[in-house]
Amino acid sequence: MSEQPKAAPSATRRSEASRRAILTAAFDLVGEVGYAKLTIEAIAARAGVGKQTIYRWWPSKGAVLVDAVLMLSEDRETRTAALPDTDDLARDLKTALRATVAELNDPRYDQPLRALNTEIAHDPQLAATYRERLHEPMQEIKRQRLRKAWKAGQLDTDIDLDVAIDLLWGPLLNRWLLRTGPLTEEYADRIVDTALGGLNPRSWLLPGRL
Amino acid sequence: MSEQPKAAPSATRRSEASRRAILTAAFDLVGEVGYAKLTIEAIAARAGVGKQTIYRWWPSKGAVLVDAVLMLSEDRETRTAALPDTDDLARDLKTALRATVAELNDPRYDQPLRALNTEIAHDPQLAATYRERLHEPMQEIKRQRLRKAWKAGQLDTDIDLDVAIDLLWGPLLNRWLLRTGPLTEEYADRIVDTALGGLNPRSWLLPGRL
Known part of the structure; x- marks a missing residue:
């Protein structure tokens, strides 16, 4: 150096x-x-x-706001640098998604996070900054937890981890941002159970059904 | 009358x-x-x-924009009042999600739809109008297709149809709006396959694994 x-x-x-x-x-x-x-x-x-x-x-001012949200998340990251990891994947994902629900429902964060999200929607340059400095580090934290589950045989071998993350967190962010329904812990739990189990019948692959 | x-x-x-x-x-x-x-x-x-x-x-102006998008969707609804229905659920969902991808990637719609979405994010009153006049009718069209699949035994009996819809369309809207990755047909297909099959191993319920 x-x-x-x-x-x-x-x-x-x-x-x-x-x-x-x-x-x-x-x-x-x-x-x-x-x-x-x-x-x-x-x-x-x-x-x-x-x-x-x-x-x-x-x-x-958009760049200031990205750094403001980044400072907030760094201050909190001393508490939450990784996703919960108890070997019970469903429980850990529910804990993580419930934390996202609590954050999005917190009046202190609601307006700043909405402002950041809508600015990103209209500003590709800010979106690139956001992607690199906020989205990608969070994505990697989520990937790490899923990668561990994948190695433990708890996820389908064909899974694309980024698609899995989008399936889990996408509905929450979308419902919050577009206000299309109540953002509750029950909703978060339901998303996790549905994403893990899939929409197909659970007995789909049992012999005799095929 | x-x-x-x-x-x-x-x-x-x-x-x-x-x-x-x-x-x-x-x-x-x-x-x-x-x-x-x-x-x-x-x-x-x-x-x-x-x-x-x-x-x-x-x-x-927000109310004008809702009606403008509504007029557009009504003009197009003469073509697409229902989701594709060929008895192959995965194929039909891929066709529907690919249509959403095409629409969101269309430069004619990109700016107006972004404007509508970000206004909704900041305006609960406009969000209520959007929910009632645009979101709910589209949601019902999607529900109809999934309800038919559910009755045909192609969906798990416990499924909440609205959660299923969020799992399928939420990731697309979120990736488009926040520009977190390329919005492609391959991504749409992957979302459908992952949502239908679930993140858990496909052989999860086979006897001998439990």
């Missing part, structure tokens, strides 16, 4: 404090006023920094 | 022509400028009507 000139420790600390203040302000504000009315000016005022400080570090 | 005073036929025709012109203009414009920059003024100008005509019939 090449030597880089380093800022004095106190300057680094100040920078990090400003960064966290900006991201916290962005997260709080988008929950209060919505993404459309979120401005760099308002974030700067709330965080107690100059607008130029924000523009120096981020190209757009 | 009670008698209602009727407009003269020519006035009714003019009204209907204006209505279609407004909805077509809204649909085209949202594809050109995006939902954020869509205005009632611009729709009126494009449709060749006064702003007041639009405000008389719709409370907001």
Whole structure:
């Protein structure tokens, strides 16, 4: 590794404090006023920094928001770096999906996460940032749990792990975002049972039925 | 039925022509400028009507857009009122999901449908309108096909049809909206096969394995 000139420790600390203040302000504000009315000016005022400080570090309010959600998920990742792993795959997936349900139903996260999701829908550049920095790391955490189950013979040998993840989490995200039904723990459990067992009759492969 | 005073036929025709012109203009414009920059003024100008005509019939640009997408789906429903029904459930579902993929990938629909979806995400009132007028009728068409398969013993007896539909279409909508991967026919086929067969090993229930 090449030597880089380093800022004095106190300057680094100040920078990090400003960064966290900006991201916290962005997260709080988008929950209060919505993404459309979120401005760099308002974030700067709330965080107690100059607008130029924000523009120096981020190209757009969308980029600030991705980092705000990322900071949140990093702070929480100290608790939840991996999916539950008790050797009972169905139970672990239900625990994981119920955690997603709780997060999406949490009023503190609802508006910021909606804003992030809808910005992604309209902004391919932001979508690429989101995919690389938030989606893919979460996807890998899920893959790890499923890969373990697959190795233990608990998943069909032909399974595409990414399709499996989409089958489990896609319905939750979709129901939450489009408000097409209540997002409950019972729904999460049902998704897990249905995805694991499949829509075909469970006795489909029993001799005599074929 | 009670008698209602009727407009003269020519006035009714003019009204209907204006209505279609407004909805077509809204649909085209949202594809050109995006939902954020869509205005009632611009729709009126494009449709060749006064702003007041639009405000008389719709409370907001979001409501106009719902009706625009509804008009489109009604125009197309003359072709596709039901899901394919060939007694081969897997094939029929693949045909249906491939049609959804084609629609979502169609540049004419991409922007208007994204705008509708993201407005729904932020507007519970619009979400209720969407649910009642667009989502629920489509859901019932899908339910009918699955109900028939269920009666024919092609689906597990315990299946919740709405959960089954979410498992099939949720991943598609989610991948499209959040741009988390390529939306291809192969992906659609894979979703159908995985949802029907389930994530568990296919030989799970064979005697000797239990």
